[in-house]
Amino acid sequence: MPSTSDAAQATDHRRPRGSSNAERSAYFARREAAKVLRSVLQGDSRRRAVGSIKSLVYSPSVRNKKATFALVCQTLKYLPVIKAVLEDSRVLISKWKRKEELVYIVTYDVLFGQAHCPADDVEKFVLRNKKALQAALHSLLRKKKVKSVDDLTLVHRISDVTKPRYVRVNTLKIDVESAVLELGKQTMVQKDSLLPDLLVLPPATDLHDHPLVLDGSIFLQGKASSMVAAALNPDPDWLVLDACSAPGNKTVHLAALMKDRGRIIACELDKKRVDRLKETIRLSGATSVQALHGDFLSVNPNDPPYSEVRAILLDPSCSGSGTSAERLDHLLPSHSPGHATNGSESGRLNKLAAFQKKALAHALSFPSVEKIVYSTCSVHQIENEDVVSSVLPQAASHGFRLASPLPEWPRRGLPSFAGSENLIRTDPAEDKEGFFIALFVRERKSKSKRCSTSTNSLKRLPRSINRQMTLTRVSRLLLLLSRLHQHN
Numbered sequence: 139m140p141s142t143s144d145a146a147q148a149t150d151h152r153r154p155r156g157s158s159n160a161e162r163s164a165y166f167a168r169r170e171a172a173k174v175l176r177s178v179l180q181g182d183s184r185r186r187a188v189g190s191i192k193s194l195v196y197s198p199s200v201r202n203k204k205a206t207f208a209l210v211c212q213t214l215k216y217l218p219v220i221k222a223v224l225e226d227s228r229v230l231i232s233k234w235k236r237k238e239e240l241v242y243i244v245t246y247d248v249l250f251g252q253a254h255c256p257a258d259d260v261e262k263f264v265l266r267n268k269k270a271l272q273a274a275l276h277s278l279l280r281k282k283k284v285k286s287v288d289d290l291t292l293v294h295r296i297s298d299v300t301k302p303r304y305v306r307v308n309t310l311k312i313d314v315e316s317a318v319l320e321l322g323k324q325t326m327v328q329k330d331s332l333l334p335d336l337l338v339l340p341p342a343t344d345l346h347d348h349p350l351v352l353d354g355s356i357f358l359q360g361k362a363s364s365m366v367a368a369a370l371n372p373d374p375d376w377l378v379l380d381a382c383s384a385p386g387n388k389t390v391h392l393a394a395l396m397k398d399r400g401r402i403i404a405c406e407l408d409k410k411r412v413d414r415l416k417e418t419i420r421l422s423g424a425t426s427v428q429a430l431h432g433d434f435l436s437v438n439p440n441d442p443p444y445s446e447v448r449a450i451l452l453d454p455s456c457s458g459s460g461t462s463a464e465r466l467d468h469l470l471p472s473h474s475p476g477h478a479t480n481g482s483e484s485g486r487l488n489k490l491a492a493f494q495k496k497a498l499a500h501a502l503s504f505p506s507v508e509k510i511v512y513s514t515c516s517v518h519q520i521e522n523e524d525v526v527s528s529v530l531p532q533a534a535s536h537g538f539r540l541a542s543p544l545p546e547w548p549r550r551g552l553p554s555f556a557g558s559e560n561l562i563r564t565d566p567a568e569d570k571e572g573f574f575i576a577l578f579v580r581e582r583k584s585k586s587k588r589c590s591t592s593t594n595s596l597k598r599l600p601r602s603i604n605r606q607m608t609l610t611r612v613s614r615l616l617l618l619l620s621r622l623h624q625h626n
């Protein structure tokens with residue numbers, strides 16, 4: 139533990155009597171750490187902004203910054219173990235509930251940190267129960283079949299944040315049953331309960347050089363990410379635009395769901411990432427996808443072929459806060475759903491949100507679009523619910539409404555506006571990653587209905603012909619002919 143003597147000087151008048159300087163400064167550090175921990179955990183549970191641990195610790199009211207910061211971080215690291223021990227030993231009775239953060243801190247110190255003399259009621263209480271706490275800890279070690287507390291925190295971390303290995307079957311190359319059989323030779327395989335082309339393997343299964351991965355038969359794609367194309371679920375014969383597409387995982391998932399019929403334009407701003415996108419497309423075996431190096435915001439919705447786009451997948455750049463690898467992130471307010479953060483971080487989020495709103499508004503302006511899916515791998519409300527609610531008036535004016543994709547999925551949007559229950563969220567703690575999905579739909583316009591009905595027979599054309607474009611051209615020709623006919 140770092141020295142805590144500086145703080146003791148500042149709070150001299152409140153020193154506990156009869157103890158050394160080091161003990162007194164540790165006493166004050168524990169109290170300051172408890173206050174910070176309370177804000178951190180409350181911010182996390184109430185999903186409101188309280189600032190990062192650093193910003194809380196570096197506020198002027200905290201004098202013993204170094205020791206307080208270390209104590210908060212260490213207690214958070216061991217918190218699942220501390221909670222389990224307190225629960226098993228039945229030590230945390232209702233009398234101490236009001237001071238539970240201080241109990242956590244003192245318990246950390248008593249079990250894993252530095253020994254100290256009792257200073258006030260909380261320290262005395264925890265120390266009185268030291269034996270019961272140690273017994274509960276040993277029984278937990280035995281139960282989890284581990285030898286040390288570090289192994290135990292690893293078990294807790296693993297059970298907390300390690301997700302199963304998800305594998306998306308690329309049905310353009312292999313069917314689900316064959317993939318199950320093939321992978322089953324190496325490990326346990328289950329089918330996912332929500333997505334028919336997703337398989338669930340044990341955590342940390344290493345497949346990076348598996349032949350099915352190398353030949354594009356399966357993609358190592360997470361569940362939340364695989365929910366996006368499934369939520370859009372376009373008609374196989376549609377023209378679809380993937381607005382921000384590299385590296386292309388969702389693009390080729392769309393191609394598989396559309397059975398490589400129709401046509402997908404995959405737009406990507408970054409030249410280097412276009413190369414990756416092309417490689418993903420090649421690996422998937424899809425022939426209906428065309429990579430486009432360009433800025434989605436500069437695509438003119440009224441120019442062909444974009445004027446005929448029927449569905450848009452918009453998965454723009456985002457903070458990525460839902461997929462952070464930091465082990466303790468899900469405990470921290472800066473990573474809690476719906477949370478906005480401090481200074482430079484909130485500036486970055488505002489910039490991202492401004493782009494996300496612009497891109498979503500742009501998607502809503504495509505004249506033939508019937509479905510738009512908007513997704514992020516962020517947990518922040520500012521990039522999710524707030525982006526969606528900001529475009530609702532424009533969406534309504536274009537005839538769009540929020541639909542409720544994958545209705546069996548239990549976790550929905552934060553209740554920040556009426557209709558947010560239609561949105562999908564995945565939870566960093568429950569689902570091991572934080573994701574957000576919104577689906578806009580609008581009823582087909584009567585003009586496109588007429589065009590489509592009159593050209594239905596064209597859907598049986600051979601695959602080599604680009605049917606979507608042919609349909610478009612024939613529709614226009616029919617319209618022209620009918621106008622000529624009226625004119626005559």
Ligand SMILES: C[S@@+](CC[C@H](N)C(=O)[O-])C[C@H]1O[C@@H](n2cnc3c(N)ncnc32)[C@H](O)[C@@H]1O
Nearest residue numbers: 382383384385386387388407433434453454455
């Ligand atoms: C979150 S990633 C997309 C991931 C992709 N959907 C997938 O599942 O593989 C966002 C991508 O959008 C690209 N991007 C950012 N701004 C863009 C713009 N204005 N037009 C097109 N692409 C853009 C970024 O370069 C980045 O590759």
